[in-house]
Amino acid sequence: MSYQHILVAIDLSEDSEHLVQKAVDLAKPLDAQISFIHIDVNYAELYTGLIDINLAETQHQALEASQQQLQKLADHANHPIKHTLVGSGDLSNELCDTINEYQVDLLICGHHQDFWSKLLSSTRQLINRSPVDMLVVPLKD
Template sequence: MSYEHILVAVDLTEECDPVIKRARELASTDETKISLVHVIEPMAMAFGGDVPMNLSQLQQQQTDQARERMRRVINKYPELIENNVHLPYGQPRQEIHELAKKQGCDLIVVGSHGRHGLALLLGSTSNDVLHGAPCDVLAVRLMKKAE
């Protein structure tokens, strides 16, 4: 089975390299389209919504950093052209699912740290994306870096 449009969800760290490389391997032909997505989460979500201060300046800095990091990824992988890159703002699962539907993607590729126990209970983006996805999902196992 070959895929026609692969959506690669990245966290814009160096850990996204194996995820992008795996998606490129799965792109069986030059006609296979690869799109990148990084979801910028509202800062209020990290604080449970109750924030006694204005986070707009911090949120803008977060957005600017995401744009710069995405530029670096594009420079590293020039075949991933600019119009296939998405930086939506919102909840990762919802934004990734919505983008996959809109773009007609038939595979979503995400990185997974394979967490267990408490880390698993706290949730992970790869686990969230899997549930309710409009297409196939591949979780690429990311190795823990030695400390």
């Protein structure tokens, strides 16, 4: 199958460069487009009690910082990056919505092979929901 638009789900850890390189290596011979996405935590959903900070401002600052980190990865990708997207909320919902909106046909994500990932894997949830093919890259800890 020839992919035309690859979406790379990036958690902004040190492993992000490895995922970007996998995407570039796959996209170049296919002449495919690449987009990056990072789904941030929605702080308003995590805390519903009284709090003495401006959640909207905190969320805005976090999203801006994430966008800057994605742009740095894009600048060093050695391949044109079509979109650098940052969202917040439920990972599966946000990724599925983005896949449909941007006509993505391959999703690349990483999966840590550690104790906690065996118990609580967001990748496993995504596998059950993704409307497109997925490349799950093992990330050893």
